[in-house]
Amino acid sequence: MKEKKSAIDKNSVIPLYFQVKEYLRNEIATGHYIPEQLIPSERELAEEFEINRLTVRQAINELVQEGLLYRQRGVGTFVSQPKIEQPLTSLTSFSKDMENRGIVPGALVVSMKVIPATKQVASRLQMEADEEVLELVRVRTADGEPMALERSYLRYDQVKPLYGMDMENVSLYQKLEEVCGIRLVKAIQTIEVASVYPDEAGILEIGPHEPAMLIERITYTEGADKPLEFVRSLYRGDRYKFKIEMNL
Known part of the structure; x- marks a missing residue:
């Protein structure tokens, strides 16, 4: 493996911190650094690159802000788990998407x-x-890891058979179809950045100041002019991202 110092060009017009940042990004993308792996310290990287430690810190700070790395106080900087990507082109349940x-x-x-x-x-x-x-308030998980805190509100007169049922580890939409004969066909969804309360942060296993996305969705059944469900969900910003495909 080539030395780190040869991976950057000190005579380039490209800022050194950006070169270090892209070097680390590439190491993650190619699997040299894997999720949950501790990367070299700022001091070690600065010595190997033969550059200022503050330059390395700026590169790492930006990768932390982007979610590729995360810090653990007193331990060091680690590679983050890759984000789960969800397309916004069709109405699917969390369970089906996972x-x-x-x-x-x-x-x-x-x-x-x-x-x-x-x-x-x-x-x-x-x-x-x-x-x-x-x-119905539930914590949605992926491979056992908390992903979202989901609050669903449904017209009770249409979903009475669901009340009291075991809703652990099942798809709400699947139960609506199987038990109530209801199929959801259309949704209007909004996404915005949100802060979380301490109790919500504890449930999602994130810090109180870490980023989160507030997703609100209103869903309709086939042929209905009024919605059946309103969902308000807090998704972890460090583990989730949404994808929108647009055509001209």
Whole structure:
């Protein structure tokens, strides 16, 4: 393997920190550094590149911000697990999406109860605020690792058979079809950056200031003009990304 110092050109117009950053990115992409592996320290890299330690730090900082690396206080810097990519071109359940990737999906039930719809939920479902909804709160996992905290609200009068059922490690959409004869065919979804509360961070096994994505989705059944479901989910920003394909 060639020496690290030969991987950068000190006479190039390309900033040194950027060259170091791309070198590390390539080492990750080619498998020289694998997920959860501890990379060399800033001091070790600076010595091998024969450059300033602050230059190395800037390169590592940017890769941490991009999610390719993460720091563990008192230990060092590690390669992050690759993000799970979900296309936004079709309506699929979390379970089906994970299975298509060869990942074992999971769902841990936090709570299931029938409640009066809040103003926000009633607005999304186009119903009165005092009407009943089934609230299902679950932690969605991939190969046992928490990925999202999901809060689903469904019109209770249409999904009564689901209440009290075991919803651990099953697809809600599959149960809707099998138990209630309901098939969801259309959804409107929004995505925005969000912060998480300490209790949510604990459930997702992330720090309280780590990035997260707030996903809100309203889903419709075939032929219905009013939605059946409103979902509000917090996805880990370090483990998940969404893909949109656009054609001109």
